Structure formats: structure tokens, C-alpha cells
Amino acid sequence: MRNSRFSSLVQVPWEGATAMAALFEMASKKYYRRRCLGTRKLINREFVESADGRKFEKLHLGEYQWDTYAEAFNRACNFASGLIKMGHKLDSHAAIFSDTRAERIIAAQGCFRQNLTVVTIYASLGEDALVHSLNETQVSTLICDSKQLKKLPAISSKLQSLRHIIYIEDEPVEAETLNQMNLWTTLSFTEVEELGKTSHIDARLPSSSDTAVIMYTSGSTGLPKGVMITHGNMVSTTAAVMTIVPNLGMDDVYLAYLPLAHVxxxxxxxxMLASGTAIGYGSALTMTDTSNKIKKGTNGDVSVLKPTLMISVPAILDRIRDAVFKKVGEKGGLTKKLFDFAYNRNLAAIEGSWFGSWAPERMIWDNLIFKPIRAMLGGRVRFFLCGGAPLSSDTQRFMNICLGVPVGQGYGLTETCAGAAFSEWDDTSVGRVGPPLPCCYVKLVSWEEGGYTISDSPMPRGEVVVGGYSITKGYYNNDAKTNEVYKVDEKGMRWFYTGDIGQFHPDGCLEIIDRKKDIVKLQHGEYVSWQG
Known part of the structure; x- marks a missing residue:
């Protein structure tokens, strides 16, 4: 099944943007004066001691400082030249190991301009997984922030191919730490940019079939697997999502805070880059005025940035919902009664009841009850995308009512370059992940053993299998696992078997209902879900 709004699969956002380097270069020319990448200025950093003697870091952050699209592109070009001038070989890989920040995108785009494959690694990975990821891909250059830099001396003897270190100056780096890097050529991010500015090297642009990223999944068991994502995979997912988000463009502002090591x-x-949207960087620990790392009395990221677009995982939205309900409960009295009445009236309206609130009434409740809640996220958010795990119906309704925004639910995996299904912006139903993205096909394959078949009534059920432009190459250096879950059909179409169990609703929307790995066979042959 494909998205019924399109007669054929979407492959590129516009003509010529067949790879990440071309997409960013064309976007930088199209939006050259617009804000592109923003980072908050650090005013000061202090440590507060708690009653039990523990110390907690508190940050006073100022306004966002912006690079325009033209400036961000020039920085990427300079970084690309500096990287090669530093000694990085064109046939070797570079890895990025840091928290989400503007330098990650500039470094990645710089690598893409020289057709270098970028290895991405979760900053939270343990030592063994980090060593495995770097050695398996034979990384010769590691780009990291100062916090990750301090981890390297302890594992230096285990790193087989590493030759160069580039560190981001997000915090002061002590001379003692740099002295421990004598095994490698070590430069700061700024030094590499300056090196490239004075020693320009012509671009070596990739094709759509070249590998852009080897992304190591966090993995629930064993060592992580590296998924090979091509430039074509990335631009096709980009093109598809651009058709789904309503009125996406230069007037939007996006808060980036989730791990960039995640697809x-x-x-x-x-x-966002393809759409001319401003990207402001933050973190979960500095997001709101009451976030753990924000100095009391100063503003969190959303208060300063006032984003119009955000994405999240369910756990974060659940925490926002619980915090609001807890605060309302603590106030009690008339405040709680009014909140509950307004919430239930609007809930009934969203679910189509004649007994729900009408438009003029909803405006009153929005201004009287829900406006302060929306201010928690800057007051301008108009669209939320949730992915990574199923979103509960209670939390989705909370977002619809208290924040007054539609919530798009996405379904995809690293192996499908995040692209599989995406709910339409005006779909208020809960529990579904929408129709297939326009860049791919989605089909169900019967799993007779588990009791799920495409002939089931009232809806066909089976393993979710995704094919099309977003399907990645496979797992790096792991043909056995690749051949187990990636299949090519008689027409030459490449399919990924997700291991998820889904069902298609009559309107073509997909719902994820189970996972093959969660189903176990009992002694007498009966299959049950261990989660159930």
C-alpha cells in the first residue's frame, strides 16, 4: 500500500537535490539571508550545593545567536576543507560523538561535501559500545564535544584506527586533558574551520547511492549495529515529510533537543533545512524555565526561542502532562474544578460529542484556562510530531486540549531512515500512525505462527514490511543479519521486515498492535504477548 494522495513515490524535495550536500547547498542559496542555526549564549555557569552536599550545575543562558543559511553553508565548506587539510584520508570514516548542537550539523554537512561517510554514536553509549563502533567502522577522525573528549584517554589503547581528534569548545578544556591526546592530531572545531578558510579544497560531491551515515542503534541487547543510510534514503524521507507538515516554511522556528545520533x-x-526553517538548539535539561539546569529566575530555551514546531518522544510528553495535572491538583478548589470542567468539555468536542464545547466556548476556555499551559512551551507551538514509541491516547488528548495543537504520530525505524508512516495533521484519532509516507510502500505479511494474517477480520493483520526509497543498505559488516531482515522481491523492490505487528484500517491508516519479539510460545504451543 502507498499513500493515496500521490500517484507515485516521492524521491526528492526538488529537482537536483539528490544527495544531502546538494540539498543543503541549494537550500543555502534559496534562503541565504534567513536564520538557520541558533545557539544560546552562555552568560555564566555556577554550581549549587544541595542539603546533602551534592553539587548541581546551573546555567544562565542568554539570547540565541544565529548563523544565516549562507553563513552555515560557508562554515560547512570551511570545515570540509580543514578536515582534509588536517590529514583525514578520503577513503576513511569520520565519527561524531557529542550532544545535539549546531556544530554536529556543520560537521556532518562538511563531511558530505567531501563524500565522507559519517558514523554517528549515542553520547550515552557505554565504553564497550563506543570502542566497538569506532573500531568496526575503522574511524580515523573523531569529532566530539569537551565532555566526550575527557573519556578518550581511558580507552586510547583500544582504538585501532583513530588518528585525528576535533573537539567542540562548548566548555573550557584543561591543558592536562589535551596533553593526554598526544597519540592523535588534536585540533579545536574553530581551528579546523580556520584551517579550511585559508586552504580551500574543491568539493567531492556524493551521489544518491553513496552511504551518508552509518548510524549505530542503541540496541536493547548486545553490541549496537551500524545501519548504512544512503544520501538517497535521507532526501526521500525529507521530501515525503515536507508534504505532510502543513504550511512548513521560513516563518517556522524549530527547537532541536533530541539526540542527533537518533534517526x-x-x-x-x-x-527543517530543506524548508528554510530556523533551527534553535537546546536540551531537555534547559528546555523550560523550571528545567534542572536552568538558573532560578532565568529563562529556558522555549521561553527565548518561542518555537512553532517541536518533535518529541512519548516519555517527555507524558512528563509534561503529569506535571500539569500535578500542579492543577495542588492548587485544588475552584481552579481544579474549572480546569476539569473545561478539559472534559473540550475532550467531548474533540471526540465528536454533541455535548462538547462549541467554538466560542472553546475560545473562552483557551484564554482563561489553557493559555498559561501553552506558555510553558513558548506559546507559539502549532504542530507537534511524536515518534520513537507509541503515544498513549491520554497524552495525545492532553496535547490537543491543553496545548491546542495537532499531534502527528510518526512510525519508522533507523532501517527505514525514519520513514514508514505518518498521521495526517488533521487526523484526531488516537492509537494510529497514519498512512504510508509518500516515499515508501507499506504492506502486511501474514505471521501464521503468531495468529496474525492478512485475511483476519475486521482488519488485515500481519508483520509490517516497508519498501521504497527510504529503505537503507543494511547493517555495516554484518551480511548475515542484513540478509535476515532485508529482502528483494521479484520486481527488484527492496523491503525491510520490521518485526512489528500491524493492522490496516479501512481508510488506509496503519496501527501498530504488537511486536514479534514480545510474543512467546508456551509449553502447549500457545502464543502470548509477554507485555499483555
Missing amino acids: FELAAETV
Whole structure:
């Protein structure tokens, strides 16, 4: 099944944008004066001691400082030249190991301009997984922030191919730490940019079939697997999502805070770059005025940035919902009664009841009850995309009512470059992930053993299998696992078997209902879900 709004699969956002380097270069010319990448200025950093003697870092952050699209592109070009001038070989890989920040995108785009494959690694990965990822892909240059830099001396003897270190100056780096880097050529991010500015090297642009990223999944068991994502995979997902988000463009502002080592955030930021949207960087620990790392009395990221677009995982939205309900409960009295009445009236309206609130009434409740809640996220958010795990119906309704925004639910995996299904912006139903994205096909394959078949009534059920332009090459250096879950049909179409169990609703929307790995066979042959 494909998206019924399109007669054929979408492959590129516009003609010529067949790879990430071309997409960013064309976007930088199209939006050259617009704000592109923003980072908050650090005013000061202090440590507060708690009653039990523990110290907590508190940040006073100022306004966002912006690079325009033209400036961000020039920085990427300079970084690309500086990287080669530093000694990085064109046939070797570069890895990025840092928290989400503007330098990650500039470094990645710089690598793409020289057709270098970028290895992305979760900053939270343990030592063994980090060593495995770097050695398996034979990384010769590692780009990291100062926090990750301090981890390297302890594992230096285990790193087989590493030759160069580039560190981002997000915090002061002590001379003692740099002295421990004598095994490698070590430069700061700024030094590499300056080196490239004075020693320009012509671009070596990739094709759509070249590998852009080897993304190591966090993995629930064993060592992580590296998924090979091509430039064509990334631009096709970008093109598809651009058709789904309503009125996406230069007037939007996006808050980037999820890990860029995750395909969900990488895909989202690529969509924003292609759309001329301003991307402001933050973190979960500095997001709101009451976030853990924000100095009391100063503003969190959303208060300063006032984003119009955000993405999230369910756990974060659940925490926002719980915090609001807890605060309302603590106030009690008339405040709680009014909140509950307004919430239930609007809930009934969203679910189509004649007994729900009408438009003029909803305006009153929005201004009286829900406006302060919306201010928690800057007051301008108009669209939320949620992915990474199923979103509960209670939390989705909370977002619809208290924040007054539609919530798009996405379904995809690293292996499908985040692209599989995406709910339409005006679909208020809960529990579904929408129709297939326009860049791919989605089909169900019967799993007779587990009791799921495409002939089931009232809806066909089976394993979710995704094919099309967003399907990645496979797992790096792991043909056995690749051949197990990637299949090519008689027409030459490449399919990925997700292991998820889904069902198609009559309107073509997909719902994920189970996972093959969660189903176990009992002694007498009966299959049950261990989660159930």
C-alpha cells in the first residue's frame, strides 16, 4: 500500500537535490539571508550545593545567536576543507560523538561535501559500545564535544584506527586533558574551520547511492549495529515529510533537543533545512524555565526561542502532562474544578460529542484556562510530531486540549531512515500512525505462527514490511543479519521486515498492535504477548 494522495513515490524535495550536500547547498542559496542555526549564549555557569552536599550545575543562558543559511553553508565548506587539510584520508570514516548542537550539523554537512561517510554514536553509549563502533567502522577522525573528549584517554589503547581528534569548545578544556591526546592530531572545531578558510579544497560531491551515515542503534541487547543510510534514503524521507507538515516554511522556528545520533532527530532537522526553517538548539535539561539546569529566575530555551514546531518522544510528553495535572491538583478548589470542567468539555468536542464545547466556548476556555499551559512551551507551538514509541491516547488528548495543537504520530525505524508512516495533521484519532509516507510502500505479511494474517477480520493483520526509497543498505559488516531482515522481491523492490505487528484500517491508516519479539510460545504451543 502507498499513500493515496500521490500517484507515485516521492524521491526528492526538488529537482537536483539528490544527495544531502546538494540539498543543503541549494537550500543555502534559496534562503541565504534567513536564520538557520541558533545557539544560546552562555552568560555564566555556577554550581549549587544541595542539603546533602551534592553539587548541581546551573546555567544562565542568554539570547540565541544565529548563523544565516549562507553563513552555515560557508562554515560547512570551511570545515570540509580543514578536515582534509588536517590529514583525514578520503577513503576513511569520520565519527561524531557529542550532544545535539549546531556544530554536529556543520560537521556532518562538511563531511558530505567531501563524500565522507559519517558514523554517528549515542553520547550515552557505554565504553564497550563506543570502542566497538569506532573500531568496526575503522574511524580515523573523531569529532566530539569537551565532555566526550575527557573519556578518550581511558580507552586510547583500544582504538585501532583513530588518528585525528576535533573537539567542540562548548566548555573550557584543561591543558592536562589535551596533553593526554598526544597519540592523535588534536585540533579545536574553530581551528579546523580556520584551517579550511585559508586552504580551500574543491568539493567531492556524493551521489544518491553513496552511504551518508552509518548510524549505530542503541540496541536493547548486545553490541549496537551500524545501519548504512544512503544520501538517497535521507532526501526521500525529507521530501515525503515536507508534504505532510502543513504550511512548513521560513516563518517556522524549530527547537532541536533530541539526540542527533537518533534517526528521528536527524530526519527532522534535514526537513527543517530543506524548508528554510530556523533551527534553535537546546536540551531537555534547559528546555523550560523550571528545567534542572536552568538558573532560578532565568529563562529556558522555549521561553527565548518561542518555537512553532517541536518533535518529541512519548516519555517527555507524558512528563509534561503529569506535571500539569500535578500542579492543577495542588492548587485544588475552584481552579481544579474549572480546569476539569473545561478539559472534559473540550475532550467531548474533540471526540465528536454533541455535548462538547462549541467554538466560542472553546475560545473562552483557551484564554482563561489553557493559555498559561501553552506558555510553558513558548506559546507559539502549532504542530507537534511524536515518534520513537507509541503515544498513549491520554497524552495525545492532553496535547490537543491543553496545548491546542495537532499531534502527528510518526512510525519508522533507523532501517527505514525514519520513514514508514505518518498521521495526517488533521487526523484526531488516537492509537494510529497514519498512512504510508509518500516515499515508501507499506504492506502486511501474514505471521501464521503468531495468529496474525492478512485475511483476519475486521482488519488485515500481519508483520509490517516497508519498501521504497527510504529503505537503507543494511547493517555495516554484518551480511548475515542484513540478509535476515532485508529482502528483494521479484520486481527488484527492496523491503525491510520490521518485526512489528500491524493492522490496516479501512481508510488506509496503519496501527501498530504488537511486536514479534514480545510474543512467546508456551509449553502447549500457545502464543502470548509477554507485555499483555
